[in-house]
Amino acid sequence: MIFTTFALANPNINKNPQGHFGAFLEDLPMEKILIIGAAGQLGSELTRSLAYQFGGEQVIATDLRDSARFEFDYCRFEVLDAMNKEALHDLVKEENVTQIYHLAAVLSATGERNPKFAWHLNMESLLFVLELAKELKLDKIYWPSSIAVFGPNTPKINTPQYCVKEPNTVYGISKQAGERWCEYYFQKYNVDVRSLRYPGLIGYKSLPGGGTTDYAVDIYHKALAGEKFTCFLRADSYLPMMYMPDAIKATLDLMNATRESVKIRSSYNLSGMSFSPKEIFESIKKHIPGFEIEFKPDFRQAIADSWPNSIDDSCASKDWGWKPDYDLDAMTVDILKNLPSYFKF
Secondary structure (H helix, E strand, O other), X not given: OHHHHHHHHOHHHHOOHHHOOHXXXXXXXXXXXXXXXXXXXXXXXXXXXXXXXXXXXXXXEEEOOHHHHHHHOOOEEEEOOOOOHHHHHHHHHHOOOOEEEEOOOOOHHHHHHOHHXXXXXXXHHHHHHHHHHHHHOOOEEEOOEEHHXXXXXXXXXXXXOXXXXXXXXXXXXXXXXXXXXXXXXXXXXXXXXXXXXXXXXXXXXXOOOOOHHHHHHHHHHXXXXXXXXXXXXXXXXXXXXXXXXXXXXXXXXXXXXXXXXXOOOOOEEOOOEEEOHHHHHHHHHOOOOOOOEEEOOOOHHHHHHOOOOOEOOHHHHHHHOOOOOOOHHHHXXXXXXXXXXXXXX
16 A cells, blocks of 8 residues: 555654544544553564554554653553453453554563463563454454574575474564464454564664564664674574564554455465674775674674574565565664664764
8 A cells, every 4th residue: 555655755654643644534444442561672663653543533653661661652551551451451442452463572681581371471462462352353463483493404595484483582483383373363363464584683772672683783773883793693694684673564564455465364474584693794994984792602603503594485476565675774774873872872
């Protein structure tokens, strides 16, 4: 839909999402959107774009932390524990919610420190949402998957949509299981659930959140602060990555696609770019020549080594027209320009 890319590019979205959509809102069905885990890296930006698309009064942002409330002055905010099944049910029913974006999860590196908790949160909360969608006949569900579903025996170059998946992290295991549940609920109960396998996501509006690819967020903070960056991966560790505006665009494009065009109900491969820590360092040095880096791989190196180097997302391109806008150097220029307005250095 034409307003998706427009909304992401419009600088006014950061000021008043309710007031700049004009006639577009008249053409949309009346939806009520609930975002679970809205204060995370993806959620904080996706929520704003959803408020711009549907109007802030139609969006409910939720998070476990009440301190996140100040981030959502453009829409309604509620404190919600994703594991509180009764509270979730009551909120959805009382507010006549039609779509849920379920983003709450324990990420890869953090999950390895407490694997049982990561499995419990990631798996049970998804099942709560799927059951709720089945019971209340909700219009659409969005749940993010990840390249973590792949494993050391997956083809690493242009990893195909359909291939062996043997994840060796609890995060990856939970995402693989979640994909199977999503497809099951679509096939058995006609729940319109949609999903993307995100690569590493890079944005400048929030701090790193505990993922293995988060070095590619932190490195820009260190560069602008004039600090030497210590990278927990090897210099040559290639991983699939995506700039946040592309991730938001892909998510909205998938959710705005017709039901018939969404052919994959487990999760779509998604690709933006692939680079190594050495290459992102060199991209930054073009603008900050004095920037320095050292490489001290830790336990996260083994996680990175189990993931693909690049992703084949031709199914997403064919089914609903996916195409990224950013490469590494374009992303670097945009982040170095905009990051100082969000954090002090």
